[in-house]
Amino acid sequence: MExxxxxxxxxxxxxxxxxxxxxxxxxxxxxxxxASLQSETGTKLIKNYNLTAENxxxxxxxxxxxxxxxxxxxLMIAAELGGVYKILSFMRIIPKFIRDFFYDIIARNRYRWFxxxxxxxxxxxxxKSKFL
Numbered sequence: 001m002e003x004x005x006x007x008x009x010x011x012x013x014x015x016x017x018x019x020x021x022x023x024x025x026x027x028x029x030x031x032x033x034x035a036s037l038q039s040e041t042g043t044k045l046i047k048n049y050n051l052t053a054e055n056x057x058x059x060x061x062x063x064x065x066x067x068x069x070x071x072x073x074x075l076m077i078a079a080e081l082g083g084v085y086k087i088l089s090f091m092r093i094i095p096k097f098i099r100d101f102f103y104d105i106i107a108r109n110r111y112r113w114f115x116x117x118x119x120x121x122x123x124x125x126x127x128k129s130k131f132l
Contacts, residue, residue: 004030004031004032004033005031005032005033005061005062005063005080006032006033006034006035006045006061006062006063006132007020007023007032007033007034007035007059007060007061007062007073007077008034008035008036008037008042008045008046008059008060008061008062009034009035009036009037009059009060010036010037010038010057010110011036011037011038011039011042011117012036012038012116012117012118013110013111013114013116013117014110014114014115014116014117015106015110015113015114016059016110017117018114019059020034023077023081024127024130026081026083026085027080027081028082029082031080032077032080032130033130033131033132034130034131034132035131035132037056037060039132041132045060045062045067046060049062049067051067051069057107057108058070058073058103058107059073059074059077060073061073061076061077063076070099070100070103070104070107071091071096071099071100071102071103072092072096072099074103075088075089075091075092075099
């Protein structure tokens with residue numbers, strides 16, 4: 001079976017959907033699959049990894065049977081994209097509580113700052129294979 005990394009995202013968040021589009025464009029090695037937190041697949045994965053309500057407003061990266069949340073997930077995704085985005089990995093030297101403090105500010109305000117959709121994203125036929 002093909003091994004890939006799963007990104008769970010808030011399907012109604014404009015910032016999250018823009019981020020997914022960005023990752024799809026930059027994922028030249030085709031290592032990521034996506035599911036919205038609100039989808040059946042997302043709900044099952046959240047339950048399987050015993051994630052709490054605190055984690056659910058976050059991007060979640062599932063890699064090698066481990067779930068990464070908040071700034072850890074974002075930095076690992078950037079590193080996987082390679083190129084100039086891999087440079088962001090240096091931010092891992094900043095203590096997690098500091099990185100997550102700023103991550104949480106953005107997460108708490110994402111709907112106010114970037115807007116929200118009424119329904120989750122529906123992938124185009126060309127991108128359907130990227131979604132679980």
